[in-house]
Structures are given as structure tokens and as C-alpha cells.
Amino acid sequence: MALSRVCWARSAVWGSAVTPGHFVTRRLQLGRSGLAWGAPRSSKLHLSPKADVKNLMSYVVTKTKAINGKYHRFLGRHFPRFYVLYTIFMKGIISIPPFANYLVFLLMYLFPRQLLIRHFWTPKQQTDFLDIYHAFRKQSHPEIISYLEKVIPLISDAGLRWRLTDLCTKRGTHPAIHDILALRECFSNHPLGMNQLQALHVKALSRAMLLTSYLPPPLLRHRLKTHTTVIHQLDQALAKLGIGQLTTQEVKSACYLRGLNSTHIGEDRCRTWLGEWLQISCSLKEAELSLLLHNVVLLSTNYLGTRR
Numbered sequence: 001m002a003l004s005r006v007c008w009a010r011s012a013v014w015g016s017a018v019t020p021g022h023f024v025t026r027r028l029q030l031g032r033s034g035l036a037w038g039a040p041r042s043s044k045l046h047l048s049p050k051a052d053v054k055n056l057m058s059y060v061v062t063k064t065k066a067i068n069g070k071y072h073r074f075l076g077r078h079f080p081r082f083y084v085l086y087t088i089f090m091k092g093i094i095s096i097p098p099f100a101n102y103l104v105f106l107l108m109y110l111f112p113r114q115l116l117i118r119h120f121w122t123p124k125q126q127t128d129f130l131d132i133y134h135a136f137r138k139q140s141h142p143e144i145i146s147y148l149e150k151v152i153p154l155i156s157d158a159g160l161r162w163r164l165t166d167l168c169t170k171r172g173t174h175p176a177i178h179d180i181l182a183l184r185e186c187f188s189n190h191p192l193g194m195n196q197l198q199a200l201h202v203k204a205l206s207r208a209m210l211l212t213s214y215l216p217p218p219l220l221r222h223r224l225k226t227h228t229t230v231i232h233q234l235d236q237a238l239a240k241l242g243i244g245q246l247t248t249q250e251v252k253s254a255c256y257l258r259g260l261n262s263t264h265i266g267e268d269r270c271r272t273w274l275g276e277w278l279q280i281s282c283s284l285k286e287a288e289l290s291l292l293l294h295n296v297v298l299l300s301t302n303y304l305g306t307r308r
Helices: 002-014 020-038 049-078 080-093 101-110 123-138 141-150 158-169 177-181 199-208 217-241 248-257 267-281 286-298
Strands: none
Touching: 049 080, 123 199, 141 158, 141 199, 141 286, 158 177, 177 267, 177 286, 199 217, 199 286, 217 267, 217 286, 248 267, 267 286
């Protein structure tokens, strides 16, 4: 009753025709609606366990992508050359889960010779690893010499038989260029032509060239032909260019590719040996490339200054 009187008094003063019932009802509605807006619904207070797991997984995935993105940008800015190798390795070779790239780095650190290219080796690693690879191919040298000795009776020309015997039995002596070139007829057809070599002989030559020997003999023979042809073409281009145009590292790399362990030999001796190789190579025809292939053993085994 008191509230009604107050309302009538206010309406009389303001000149309003609002009824007390309407005013009170409006205030009550506003109060109720305010209470309704302020109170959260019970359904939003408690999430189901399944929804919690989904939200957590979504959060983890988002954070993982963000961290990997920052990591990639950091590598791209500070280590651009390594980032190229890393990208090729991650996209082109294997596909691994998030954060497993740290395992890749650990493997690269533990096995640099197997997983890193020569460009990323330290100077000491280059020397050590090249020695290891040369030791692998040097293991096949006695086997190749043995195969050459076995085919000597099959050579029809007596002079060629004597020359090949003399070359194979001169242990510890570096052969002269004319001694090797005198045998090119033996290596152009039976029994030492590229197409006449025995399967075990081909496997031994593959190991001497640091090529896999675990393939069928016809495929091994084809690879040896291709590899030797490429080296022969490089030799012709290098002879036109001139050895004097090569840096010390380029000379040593060229010698190592052709069978000489140049890591322990001085630059002058490497240039001398490479000059002998080019003189022999540029004197051979395509049909005589079997001799160039065997030259990897004949010209490098007893070269002066070779320690290993």
C-alpha cells in the first residue's frame, strides 16, 4: 500500500498517467531478466570427458605446429645451407612424426659418414672417412690382380702375355705409361674386354670403384661401362682445360675419384699422377675402356707417396 501511494504521488507530480501496477510489473521484470542474464547455464559449467580430450588434443596440435614453424624459420635464417639439406632429408627421404627430427640430428651426429654428405664433414672427418672408403676399395685390388694373372694363358700373343705378366708381378713398382698402353689390345676384346669379364671379376671392379656389388652381373657390367665412360669424357674435357687451372682441392678430388688416395699425398705428386692418368685415358678408344677401368688399380696401387 505504501508503494502504491508513492507511485500515485510521483505520477501526480510528473503528470504521468502510468498505473502503479504497470510500473511495479516492469521493475520486477527487469530484476528477473537481470538475474537470468547473470546466472550461467549449468550445461556450460561442466564439459564431458570426450570434449575435454578433443580440446586438449587440438591445443597440443596447434602448439606443436607453431613450435615447428618457429624452428623452421630459425633454421632458415641462421643456417640456410643446413636448412636446405634438412628440408630435402625430411621431405624427400623419410616422413617422421613431430619432434622426431631431433632424433635425426642425433643420428647425424653419431653417424656423419653414413648420413651426411662430404660438404658437411670437418677437415679431420674428411681425411678419416676418405681413408675408410679407400680401405674398402683397396681390399679388392689383390683380387683384381689375381683375375688378371688367371687370364694370362688365354692371351694368344706371346708378347702381350709377357707384358701383362711383368706388370702383374712388379709388386711395389709404379708402372710406366707406355707399359700400360702396350696392353690395350688385351683389354679391347677377349679375355679382358668389358663384355668378356667374368662375374666375380666384375664384382671386384665394382668394389674398387666404390659401387655396390650386390646386383646381377649384367647390371653391374652396365654400371661399370657407364661410370667408366663418364670418367673418360671428363678426362678429355680436363685435358683441354689443363690441370694447371685446377685448385689443390680439385686436383685431390679428381685423383681420389680415379682410385688414388690423395689425402696423404702432396699437391705436386697429385698433379703428376693426374697428368699420367690423363695421358693414358686420352690415348684410349671407347672399345679399350676396360683398360681405363683396370687403371684404377694398376696406376694407383704402387704410386710413390701413397701411405695407405
